[in-house]
Amino acid sequence: MKIYFGFTVAGDRSAVDTSRRAVQLLEELGHEVLTRHLVSDSAWEADRSISPQEVFRRDLGWLDQCDLFIAEVSGSSFGLGFEAGYLLGATNKKVVLLYRRELEKRVSLMITGNTLANCLLVPYGTVEDVEAFLGVNFSRGTNGIKKPTPRNFTRAAGEQAWVRPKSDPILVAKER
Numbered sequence: 001m002k003i004y005f006g007f008t009v010a011g012d013r014s015a016v017d018t019s020r021r022a023v024q025l026l027e028e029l030g031h032e033v034l035t036r037h038l039v040s041d042s043a044w045e046a047d048r049s050i051s052p053q054e055v056f057r058r059d060l061g062w063l064d065q066c067d068l069f070i071a072e073v074s075g076s077s078f079g080l081g082f083e084a085g086y087l088l089g090a091t092n093k094k095v096v097l098l099y100r101r102e103l104e105k106r107v108s109l110m111i112t113g114n115t116l117a118n119c120l121l122v123p124y125g126t127v128e129d130v131e132a133f134l135g136v137n138f139s140r141g142t143n144g145i146k147k148p149t150p151r152n153f154t155r156a157a158g159e160q161a162w163v164r165p166k167s168d169p170i171l172v173a174k175e176r
Contacts, residue, residue, distance in 0.1 A: 001031045001138075004066035006083050007038040009047055012075030015100060018127045019072045022098070025134050026070075034062045063087060074100040076108050088116055095119045098130060 003026055007019045020039045027033055037046055047055055059079075063069070069087050071080050087093050097114070099107050101123040114121060124130050 001067045002065055003031050003033050004062050004069045004083070005033050005035050005038065006069060006071030006073070006080050007035075007043075008075045008077040008080060009038060009043045010079070011077035015072050015074045018098075018100075018124075018130055021127050022070070022072065022130050022134060025131055026138060029134070029138050030140055031138065034066060035059075059083070060086075066093065068094050068096070070096040070098065072098045073107060073111055074098075074103045076111065081108065081110065084111070084119075088114075088119055092118060096122060098122045098124060098133075101125050 005019070005023050005026070007013075007016070016039060023033050023036050023039050027036070037043055040046070050058075063083060063086060069084065071084060073080055073084075084095055084097065087095055095116075095118060097111055097119065099111070099121075102125075104112060104123060112121065122130075122133055124133070
């Protein structure tokens with residue numbers, strides 16, 4: 001599967017280690033991450049080595065080409081908002097938005113309040129939570145890759161964020 005992994009270049013990059021691990025795991029699971037450069041230390045310089053118009057054309061090409069958009073949006077930026085909004089408004093592609101649970105109050109309400117059927121919000125506490133989510137939902141099985149859909153998730157009574165229930169290996173996602 002071709003995955004566009006969105007991560008801020010100009011905003012708060014404090015979740016870069018989690019994002020690097022997510023990209024690494026997705027590649028280990030056999031996916032092609034079109035935007036792996038976004039989690040490198042030189043992402044800012046690399047994007048500024050070409051014109052803004054070239055970045056726009058390149059990134060739109062990757063958005064059109066991808067099968068799935070996953071973004072770490074804890075350090076939201078206008079670019080991430082544009083990318084997610086473009087896909088949610090102009091396509092039927094699945095969008096998965098990861099964000100650090102403790103930063104939820106700082107994440108845009110347009111993200112945390114999203115109720116679109118093709119968008120899945122995944123608040124997390126640790127990199128291990130992200131690894132577990134990706135491992136369950138993007139591993140290769142005998143029937144191919146499991147695609148993340150809201151029906152893959154349920155809500156525990158009173159739970160605000162997804163957790164791994166003791167009785168069920170499927171993760172619980174935040175209800176929108």
